Amino acid sequence: MALDTSPEKPAPVRAVAQAIGGWIDRLGAIWVEGQVTQISRRQGMSTAFLTLRDSLADVSVTVTANRALLDSLVTPVVEGASIVVHGKPTYYAARGSLSLQAREVRMVGLGELLARIARTRRLLAAEGLFAAERKRPLPFLPGAVGLVTSQGSAAEKDVVEVSRRRWPAVRIVASYSAMQGVHCTREVIEALQRLEADADVDVIVVARGGGSVEDLLPFSDEGLVRAVSALRTPVVSAIGHESDDPLLDLVADWRAATPTDAAKRVVPDVAEEAQRTMQLRERGRRALLGRISAERQLVTSLRSRPVLADPRGGLGERSREVEALRERGGRAVRHRVDRAADDLDHRIARVRALSPLSTLRRGYAVVTGPDGTALTDPAGLGPGTSVDIRVASGRITADVTSTSTEESPDA
Known part of the structure; x- marks a missing residue:
């Protein structure tokens, strides 16, 4: 139970020690593992004292063990050994110290480790x-x-x-x-x-x-x-x-x-890196010289070609080809124009042959009445009617004196 204290009513040291001892006593026996950092075996005493330290944290506890218990172990307990202790935590009020009373000690063997x-x-x-x-690369x-x-x-x-x-x-x-x-x-x-x-x-x-x-x-x-x-x-x-x-x-x-x-x-290794650098430089130099040599050979090959040796040598032949093409083109155009002109003359002749004027030139005439319509039948024209006669070279105005009707040859 918690102590009821105040500045006016402080607890005596013995009460605090007894309370701590009671709290620790409630833990009971526990198993503890650690490494032995110190062993004290006093002459004539049946109790041995060990210091048990945590392997990771800077924490240690005192262990009291019966000397006969330690002597009964097959493997002696030495400093640095890993052990497992079954003991009961005990608080010594007189000294204000905590220790572990060992009831059983077991060595942690290599196989178990x-x-x-x-x-x-x-x-x-x-x-x-x-x-x-998860592995990270090492720096060069x-x-x-x-x-x-x-x-x-x-x-x-x-x-x-x-x-x-x-x-x-x-x-x-x-x-x-x-x-x-x-x-x-x-x-x-x-x-x-x-x-x-x-x-x-x-x-x-x-x-x-x-x-x-x-x-x-x-x-x-x-x-x-x-x-x-x-x-x-x-x-x-x-x-x-x-x-x-x-x-x-x-x-x-x-x-x-x-x-x-x-x-x-x-x-x-600085020597290896220097050697590797020299090798890389030499490889780069050889590669560059090889590329330059190849480019030189390519330029020499291009210069030796006829088109580059005499650039104007092929122009004469190409100009003759162009002239021949121009001549062929001119002939083709002229031939096409002549054929088109002949075709035009033929079409004009056909149009002229079909023209009414051509018929008039052969001696025919077109007679129109007072209303301007062409007459094909004299019926309806009385004497004195004025008519217009269209001939090839002009017009004639005449008055009708008489008319007669003739039967059509196709009738």
């Missing part, structure tokens, strides 16, 4: 953290190379020496951390975050030499894998040897077999 790593691998793979499409020539390793290690020496031998101007930004032990995972994550915050770092190399499976366990920690996956800067994993397979290798953008291999992959 590997099984846990396999389960973690399947979990992270299902989330897509190892997918190929990084402005600065971030290096996460332990200070003064052989891995640091290999990466720095190989990188500077390949490209002397390369800048190495080292962020040191423990590369094994209980602090390894946390310190590596902090080192990665420091390099991620540096805008000049274009790629990060996590390098460590070879080691046992237990030494490489921190690099399969789920927290470290997720931290690397969240980075924006490309990461190269150079942990252990080629046969080692920590989960960091799967989430990294590039896996190197060794720290030396990582340096070769991240930093280009």
